[in-house]
Amino acid sequence: MSEGLDYKFLIDTFFVALSGVPIALAITIVALMVALPLGFILALSRINRFLVLHRFAQIYVSFVRGTPIIVQIFIVYSSIPLLLDSIVTKYNFEMNVYDVNPIWYAFIVFSFNTTAILIEVFRSALNTVSKGQLEAAQSVGLTNVQAFRRIIIPQTLVVALPNICTVTVNLIKATSLGYALSLQEITLRAKVAANVGYNYVEAYIDIFLVYLILCSLVEYIFKLYEKRLIKYKAVNA
Amino acid sequence: MLEIKNIQKSFGESKILKGVDIKIDKGDVVVILGPSGSGKTTLLRCINFLEKADEGLAVFDGIDINLKTASKRQIHSIRQKTAFVFQNYNLFNNKTALENVTEGLIVGRKMPKEEANELGKKALNKVGLSEKYNAYPSELSGGQQQRVGIARAVVIDPDIILFDEPTSALDPELVGEVLTVMKNIAKEGTTMLVVTHEMSFAKDVANRVIFMDEGIVIEEGSPKDIFVHPKEERTRKFLKRVLPEDFTYYI
Numbered sequence: 001m002s003e004g005l006d007y008k009f010l011i012d013t014f015f016v017a018l019s020g021v022p023i024a025l026a027i028t029i030v031a032l033m034v035a036l037p038l039g040f041i042l043a044l045s046r047i048n049r050f051l052v053l054h055r056f057a058q059i060y061v062s063f064v065r066g067t068p069i070i071v072q073i074f075i076v077y078s079s080i081p082l083l084l085d086s087i088v089t090k091y092n093f094e095m096n097v098y099d100v101n102p103i104w105y106a107f108i109v110f111s112f113n114t115t116a117i118l119i120e121v122f123r124s125a126l127n128t129v130s131k132g133q134l135e136a137a138q139s140v141g142l143t144n145v146q147a148f149r150r151i152i153i154p155q156t157l158v159v160a161l162p163n164i165c166t167v168t169v170n171l172i173k174a175t176s177l178g179y180a181l182s183l184q185e186i187t188l189r190a191k192v193a194a195n196v197g198y199n200y201v202e203a204y205i206d207i208f209l210v211y212l213i214l215c216s217l218v219e220y221i222f223k224l225y226e227k228r229l230i231k232y233k234a235v236n237a
Numbered sequence: 238m239l240e241i242k243n244i245q246k247s248f249g250e251s252k253i254l255k256g257v258d259i260k261i262d263k264g265d266v267v268v269i270l271g272p273s274g275s276g277k278t279t280l281l282r283c284i285n286f287l288e289k290a291d292e293g294l295a296v297f298d299g300i301d302i303n304l305k306t307a308s309k310r311q312i313h314s315i316r317q318k319t320a321f322v323f324q325n326y327n328l329f330n331n332k333t334a335l336e337n338v339t340e341g342l343i344v345g346r347k348m349p350k351e352e353a354n355e356l357g358k359k360a361l362n363k364v365g366l367s368e369k370y371n372a373y374p375s376e377l378s379g380g381q382q383q384r385v386g387i388a389r390a391v392v393i394d395p396d397i398i399l400f401d402e403p404t405s406a407l408d409p410e411l412v413g414e415v416l417t418v419m420k421n422i423a424k425e426g427t428t429m430l431v432v433t434h435e436m437s438f439a440k441d442v443a444n445r446v447i448f449m450d451e452g453i454v455i456e457e458g459s460p461k462d463i464f465v466h467p468k469e470e471r472t473r474k475f476l477k478r479v480l481p482e483d484f485t486y487y488i
Contacts, residue, residue, distance in 0.1 A: 092477075132327035135287050139321035140341025140393060141313070150344060151329045158331075232331045232373045 010202040013193045014086045017206045020186035023103065023213060024175040027185075031059070031110035031171055036164075039118025046123055051219075057119055064116035069109070073180050076109050082176075102161075102181035111169060117167050125160035158229045165222035176211070186210050238398055238428065239284075244293030244304060246279055251280045254290070255452035259430075261397065266429045267422045268439040270463075272448035272475060277423040277432040278324075280449070281399045284430075285321050286312045288305040298396075317346075320390030324402040326382040334361060334385045338392050346393070360392040361385070364418045384418055391422060398422075400431040430480030436480055440464060448472045461486060 042060075045053035064072070129152055134218040139149035179188040187207055194203035239261045246254040253276045269277045283290040285303060290304035297318065302311050328337050335357050342353035344346055361370060364384040374382055382395055390398045403419065404412045416438055423429055423442050433439065439446050439460055446463040448456045448471075456469045464486045467473045 130325075130327065132323060132325055133329055135339070136321070136323060136327035136329070136389075137317060139285055139287070139319070140389060141317050141345030142314075142341065144343050150340070151331065154331045232333075232375065 005202055006199050009199045013190055013203050014206045016193045017186050017190040017210045020189045023185045026104045027110055027175045028171050030107045031114045034111035035114035035118050036113045040122050042119045043122035046125055060115045061119055064113055069113055069174055070177050073109050077105050077181055106178050106183055114171055118145055121160050121163040125156045126139050128159050131156045161226045172215055186206050240296040244283055245291045246283055250288045253452055257454055265429055266371045266423045266443045267445045268443040269432045269449055270460045275449045276452045277449055278401050281401050281432055285319055287300050287467040318396045320393055320395040320398045322386050322400045322403050324405050326386045328382055328385055330374050333371045333373055337385055341393050356392055360388040363372055379407045380414045383415045387418055397428040402432050407414050
């Protein structure tokens with residue numbers, strides 16, 4: 001029995017694992033769409049020390065950074081249904097809180113998590129764009145919003161992009177923890193397939209390959225985008 | 238044209254401006270001299286609302302604007318009439334020289350792009366950068382960057398240009414090209430308020446010199462008054478320290 005890998009299983013399961021990619025990507029994209037603007041605003045609040053928001057962002061970052069994602073997943077997954085349940089019974093909504101698709105919990109956890117990391121990414125990136133450019137924009141009659149959109153944000157993005165790429169890749173890999181939510185993503189699908197004939201090694205190799213391919217692709221796309229953004233620096237680079 | 242009354246500003250405990258009054262007429266080139274820490278730069282920044290003054294009034298073409306309580310619209314209207322040239326140039330690093338110059342026209346004033354480009358090129362030609370329209374700031378020398386900074390100020394055709402030590406960050410051999418450009422635009426009748434340590438510029442180009450120290454105006458007058466017959470002891474001491482041995486004032 002144990003004379004090597006089951007190649008047919010290896011290939012079949014590769015495609016099973018691959019079919020989990022849309023869910024992993026959906027979580028990644030939703031989390032980024034929430035976290036990019038939110039992280040940027042909170043980073044600004046930290047730099048400009050907006051009263052309450054600045055403290056909130058600081059505490060938020062240390063809470064999220066100081067705990068493992070898996071623990072955050074367990075807390076959200078166990079507490080939100082309880083919370084929802086009490087609301088549903090109080091107002092007599094027609095809804096079974098235990099039927100909620102687990103992907104919603106994944107959206108919440110990964111959005112929270114990514115926001116905290118991006119606050120720090122944007123904070124360091126914003127500090128590299130001199131305040132003088134904002135003043136110059138104001139002095140030629142741009143509003144703050146215009147100055148940010150046209151001058152500050154494009155430069156911040158260039159500096160932040162390598163880190164955003166790392167965050168994105170980490171996020172894709174972290175979605176494998178979705179199996180704790182019984183989410184039908186890459187890892188869970190392959191593991192379930194392996195349960196039948198105990199072909200765990202093959203399944204793990206498949207999972208490994210799928211993440212590797214996915215992350216390499218994302219890195220490549222980021223690299224292309226970076227090249228486009230960075231044209232104003234190319235001469236001195 | 239522009240009158241500043243009783244402008245005051247503190248940073249924390251230290252009072253930088255202790256009630257400064259200045260008056261500038263159209264076509265004036267006014268140079269502010271003074272030792273570092275005397276509040277020259279802060280004064281300029283308060284006029285353009287880059288710092289908020291604690292007290293003070295600006296009278297612009299007969300319209301009073303309180304420097305402490307000005308509304309966003311009033312701030313915007315003053316900025317539309319003034320331009321600022323910074324010590325560190327502060328060019329937009331993600332924009333070419335031409336885009337730096339036209340940004341205020343296209344975005345700030347909603348001017349059509351072609352018209353703005355034409356004005357922008359004219360302004361860059363004026364500062365001797367007709368070859369550098371499409372260069373990014375990182376491709377330009379300090380002197381060239383500051384000349385783009387001046388073109389960016391000139392192009393919006395402001396009532397007054399505020400210069401904050403425009404040559405202080407430059408290598409000595411690049412100072413000349415920037416001063417030449419400033420002299421040229423002064424000759425065209427542009428109203429200028431200049432903070433500088435370039436005594437030769439004050440002597441040759443200014444029609445009024447203001448000497449400031451410790452947040453107040455000590456003395457003001459024509460360059461001749463200040464350089465040849467300073468009335469105040471503090472002015473004399475300062476000039477003795479900063480003027481080269483062979484500095485003479487010709488009329």
